[in-house]
Amino acid sequence: MLDRPVESRPPSNERKPQLRTPAPVATPIEPEGLTVTALLAALRRRRLVLVLCALLFPIAAFIAAKQLTPRYTATATVMFEPTDYSARELQSILRDETTTDAVLASQVDVIRSLSIARRIVRQYDLTDREEFSWWVREAKRPEQWLYRWQDGIARRVATLSTDLADLIAPEAPVPRPGRERAEISAAEALRDKILVSVVRNSRVLTVQVTTEDAQLSTDIANMAADLYISDQLEAKFNAVRRANEWLDGRVAQLRQELQTTESRIADLRSRSGLTRGVSAGLGTEQVSKLNSDLIESRNLLATAEARLAAARRGGGGADLTALGASNLTGARAARDDARREVERLQATLGSNHPDVRAARSRLAEAERSVSGETGRVVQALDAEARAARARVSSLEEALKTQEGLLNQSSGAEIQVGALERDADAARSLLRAVLERSQQTVSQTAIEKPDARVLSPATIPGRPSFPKIPLFVAAATILGVLFGLLVIWFLEQADSTIRSGEEVRAALGLPCLALVPMLKRGLLGRHKVEDYVVRKPLSPFSESMRTLRAALWLGSEPPRVVVITAARPGEGKTTTSVALARSAAMNGERVLLIDCDVRQPALGRVFRCEGAPGVTDLLLGQALLERIIRRDHLSSLDYIPAGAAEIHSLGLFMSEAMAGLLDRVRRDYDLIILDAPPALAMADARVVARLADATLLCVRWRDTPRSVVRNSLGLLEEAHARVIGAALTQVDAKVHGRSGYADAEVYHPRYGGYFRE
Secondary structure: OOOOOOOOOOOOOOOOOOOOOOOOOOOOOOOOOOOHHHHHHHHHHOHHHHHHHHHHHHHHHHHHHHHOOOEEEEEEEEEEOOOOOOOHHHOOOOOOOOOOHHHHHHHHHHHOOHHHHHHHHHHHOHHHOOOOOHHHHHHHOOOOHHHHHHHHHHHHOOOOOOHHHHHOOOOOOOOOOOHHHHHHHHHHHHHHHEEEEEOOOOOEEEEEEEEOOHHHHHHHHHHHHHHHHHHHHHHHHHHHHHHHHHHHHHHHHHHHHHHHHHHHHHHHHHHHOOOEOOOOEHHHHHHHHHHHHHHHHHHHHHHHHHHHHHHHOOOOOHHHHHHHHHHHHHHHHHHHHHHHHHHHHHHHHOOOOHHHHHHHHHHHHHHHHHHHHHHHHHHHHHHHHHHHHHHHHHHHHHHHHHHHHHHHHOOHHHHHHHHHHHHHHHHHHHHHHHHHHHHHHHOHHHHOOOEEEEEOOOOOOOOOEOOHHHHHHHHHHHHHHHHHHHHHHHHHHOOEOOOHHHHHHHHOOOEEEEEEOOOHHHHOOOOOOOHHHHOOOOHHHHHHHHHHHHHHOOOOOOOEEEEEEOOOOOOHHHHHHHHHHHHHHOOOOEEEEEOOOOOOOHHHHHOOOOOOOHHHHHOOOOOHHHHOEEOOOOOOEEEOOOOOOOOHHHHHHOHHHHHHHHHHHOOOOEEEEEOOOOOOOHHHHHHHHHOOEEEEEEEOOOOEHHHHHHHHHHHHHOOOOEEEEEEEEEOHHHHHOOOOHHHHHHOHHHHHHOOO
């Protein structure tokens, strides 16, 4: 209570309201960029979202994968090994090519050819399987949505009418294509399911077949490999057969020609009466001998002329060596050495040096030696060429003479000789063809295919699609990424204030206290306003002491403090009552004044509704000592709002309000004014202007930053000294897991300091 009675003083025009020095305008601090710590803190706060997405996505993927039709992949491995062929007659038919990428690519196309696919379709009757036949799928496919809708209606009213069922009868079945067309269509569908690839840097081909039946995939893969190899072998057999047929026909033709020629020779000899020598007639043998000698002489003449021409051009070789050209070779080597010596000396000593002139003399001598040797060799070769030319001329004259004699004696012998030569040629060709025919028949390598199966396909134990573990893993990763995206979106969309750091960043004000939320289970039968008295060692009470210490530790400890908020429901009244009681319990003289005239709350808290209060005092209808009341739980004095007054703004702007504050300053250590919300009510700005300091209450994770900034701007425009903010109704458990720096207050390690 007051030490002495305080009389109400009538307002005077000479007295002005006492104005406090306004605080500098708060400047919001730019938030730091996204750091690892901030990211981890956000993940910690929103971990439930991340866990939910990381669980829902793989579960959905698992369920979806279970609904898919499984497919099985069987793999057969084939080795491509081209075989070399020795039969020259077959090189145009079976040609061994170097194994290149193009050759291997062609083998891939051979395995996936339509002919192999059609044989597989016929073998396993794939035209009747839904997987390979579109007409079967069309026949089994459910009707269109309109028909299904109508069919559903028909089933519901089937008991009422049968006409509707006739109207919505199913369409006619899809007509099956012809046998040839169905087989080709199924074969094309099968080709899409066969994948043939070449193992890198090898001749190994892998044949993969994927179908809905594991056994069928295995059978098709093995059959495709077998058909590929058997087709190669069959192609070789056909080539051998065609080659043998051609060789047999050629042998028969040559035998017939030889027999005809020999018959003509015998007939001509018998009619001409020609005498034979060892192998022919005498005249013929002489002509043959002259021809042979002439050919040999011409060859010798050509050789001699070639050697002579080579010698004249400065050539060499074995011919010159045989004629003593080895000396010429040595002379040329000496000349080349002398020429290099001259070039070397000129490069080092100059062109007029005595050693250079001596070297030039040696070079000239070597040149003369080469010229002399060359002349001698050319003369020898020229003599040899003239001798060969004379021999050729002699043989030609002798041949002409003998031929003339032979022509004069008998023209039949020439005909016989020509026929005999033809017969000899025919015999030689026949022997060659017979030899090649025998080689073709005995060629065992032809019967080997160019490929072999390395490993046949086995029945797959698990489906290749869908790969549920892979689906689930991918969905988990996608879920985590989606969860991170959702967390980022929630963080960006959350415009509330969640920590003291954000208070400083968004408002430019210090966060003086974090007032924890008192849940109903913790309160029990106590009221929130009474908790600071009932539980003086609780975290809530400690937050009030922290708030009082923050007010006292300032450079100018305020005596009159206004507690306001941006909007209703921020906890300003609870904070005002708790702070006042906490200060009173610390031995301070504290006065709490309810300045929220339109919605007074102190009357409800202290059970004094309708009692005279501050409005009655300002109107001059009550005395100060009559409206000051004492709290029943502490030494706190308080003044209720009093009668509701629509002109409360004028009352707070009056001289009486300033006089009231001046009077109570002398008797109390701390005066707390519970003001209305600053955003909507002008009363709060007027009262804040009269006070020493203003405390802004912000509800944790509820009030948008824009609203708080707007209310703070209004207070600053009123020249109020806003010294800080207090976060109210903070969920201790949630904030303790948020990762913010001030969440350390709620760590269990501090549990020994508190008593709930």
